[in-house]
Amino acid sequence: MNARRAIAQDPVIRQIxxxxxxxxxxxxxxxxxxxxxxxxxxxSDADIADAEQRLRRFAPFIAKRFxxxxxxxxxxxxxxxxxxxxxxxxxxxxxxxxxxxxxxxLDSHLPIAGSVKARGGIYEVLKHAEDLAIAAGxxxxxxxxxxxxxxxxxxxxxxxxxxxxxxxxLGLSIGISSAALGFRVxxxxxxxxxxxxxxxxxxxxxxxxxxxxxxxxxxxxGRRQSDEDPMSHFVDDERSVDLFLGYAVAAGRLKSQLxxxxxxxxxxxxxxxxxxxxxxxxxxxxxxxxxxxxxxxxHCFFTEPTQCPSVLLGIATGLYERANxxxxxxxxxxxxxxxxxxxxxxxxxxxxxxxxxxxFTVSDGRLYDDLRLLYDAxxxxxxxxxxxxxxxxRGLLHYADSRRYCEEHxxxxxxxxxxxxxxxxxxxxxxxxxxxxxxxxxxx
Numbered sequence: 001m002n003a004r005r006a007i008a009q010d011p012v013i014r015q016i017x018x019x020x021x022x023x024x025x026x027x028x029x030x031x032x033x034x035x036x037x038x039x040x041x042x043x044s045d046a047d048i049a050d051a052e053q054r055l056r057r058f059a060p061f062i063a064k065r066f067x068x069x070x071x072x073x074x075x076x077x078x079x080x081x082x083x084x085x086x087x088x089x090x091x092x093x094x095x096x097x098x099x100x101x102x103x104x105x106l107d108s109h110l111p112i113a114g115s116v117k118a119r120g121g122i123y124e125v126l127k128h129a130e131d132l133a134i135a136a137g138x139x140x141x142x143x144x145x146x147x148x149x150x151x152x153x154x155x156x157x158x159x160x161x162x163x164x165x166x167x168x169x170l171g172l173s174i175g176i177s178s179a180a181l182g183f184r185v186x187x188x189x190x191x192x193x194x195x196x197x198x199x200x201x202x203x204x205x206x207x208x209x210x211x212x213x214x215x216x217x218x219x220x221x222g223r224r225q226s227d228e229d230p231m232s233h234f235v236d237d238e239r240s241v242d243l244f245l246g247y248a249v250a251a252g253r254l255k256s257q258l259x260x261x262x263x264x265x266x267x268x269x270x271x272x273x274x275x276x277x278x279x280x281x282x283x284x285x286x287x288x289x290x291x292x293x294x295x296x297x298x299h300c301f302f303t304e305p306t307q308c309p310s311v312l313l314g315i316a317t318g319l320y321e322r323a324n325x326x327x328x329x330x331x332x333x334x335x336x337x338x339x340x341x342x343x344x345x346x347x348x349x350x351x352x353x354x355x356x357x358x359x360f361t362v363s364d365g366r367l368y369d370d371l372r373l374l375y376d377a378x379x380x381x382x383x384x385x386x387x388x389x390x391x392x393x394r395g396l397l398h399y400a401d402s403r404r405y406c407e408e409h410x411x412x413x414x415x416x417x418x419x420x421x422x423x424x425x426x427x428x429x430x431x432x433x434x435x436x437x438x439x440x441x442x443x444x
Contacts, residue, residue, distance in 0.1 A: 016309055023360050023361075026358050028354055048289060057141065059073055084102065093373060096394045102421050114431075116427065119286075121246070123249070129181050138156060160183055161185070162232070166215075166237070168192070175206040186222070188219070190214050190217065265294050268414075270420075271290070277303065278311075279348070280310075288355065302360075310324070313325065320344070335368070335444070365443070381439070386425045392423065
């Protein structure tokens with residue numbers, strides 16, 4: 001289905017092409033049992049468990065190289081907390097009803113990279129380093145990985161280059177972690193990337209290559225340059241299974257946190273999760289992990305800017321990575337730099353097509369409005385793109401299509417009153433103070 005036909009045939013796609021805020025419910029979402037056999041062939045439970053074990057092997061290195069993780073023993077994790085005052089403020093401000101308990105997963109405050117990209121991005125860099133070191137006979141699985149912080153290992157990794165294309169946060173994750181190991185690093189950044197992120201990378205010794213074009217050009221050029229260098233590894237946000245696995249590990253950790261908080265997830269206590277999406281890798285990996293654990297008791301929704309809903313369009317039209325927001329008359333320009341991806345990941349849109357419950361789109365102005373609400377209510381500040389997640393809980397019972405989804409999936413009044421609704425905050429810790437102040441003063 002091409003863009004013109006999709007706009008003509010689907011009223012929701014017409015709304016999206018018009019830049020309107022709306023809800024899209026995935027008609028191809030299947031019961032988990034129907035998707036399990038095929039999904040296991042692509043990314044299995046054993047793969048996710050292996051990724052968790054690898055992160056634990058690297059914990060001594062992480063704790064040594066990044067002292068801010070010492071208290072967690074080198075495990076890179078973020079808290080989950082209830083935000084009742086924000087729940088009240090959203091209801092008052094938008095005249096909406098948000099049933100159940102509203103929580104926030106603070107990947108915005110993940111150590112080292114300050115965003116959800118600290119999961120997949122750092123994981124792929126660590127796996128690449130492990131593969132190189134083991135192949136060279138410099139490391140075994142039984143070693144104390146703290147040895148990777150020693151100067152001779154840094155010199156070894158310094159023979160290799162890591163490259164990535166990014167709108168910002170993935171570049172920070174790859175750049176900071178790669179430089180910490182000693183790799184040479186090149187981050188290809190699109191025009192959407194914020195200047196402070198470029199400056200921070202350069203302060204870490206990372207080579208930042210800027211493009212006047214969008215994210216797709218930065219990725220394509222980074223991939224091309226890396227392919228020409230046999231000593232270079234390209235972190236491919238559009239296609240990487242390793243990135244996906246790093247994100248998927250988050251699900252098991254969230255379950256442990258909910259257990260510690262005494263919060264139950266089952267049919268009568270459903271879990272609804274709202275994840276901002278750019279190219280799709282981080283929300284796809286997190287959602288996939290959640291579905292593997294909670295199955296049909298979790299409902300995963302992505303949220304995207306009204307001018308750049310590429311993942312929605314990729315899944316809704318079946319165009320996958322061939323979907324481009326410009327073909328639908330949208331600009332692709334958004335204040336949510338981390339979500340400014342005109343075309344989505346083909347890998348993620350395909351694997352999430354039967355698993356994703358739906359999407360909500362949000363205007364740039366609302367991002368700043370919700371950023372201020374969150375700060376006023378909870379004294380938490382995150383990036384504007386992180387605030388896209390709030391479109392979910394305030395939109396769930398607002399739109400007819402999402403209300404119908406609730407009815408069709410047994411999310412009646414009683415179950416919704418017992419629900420956990422989680423907004424996944426994806427970035428914000430490393431934002432400079434002057435930029436934070438400017439965010440609070442921005443009205444669109």
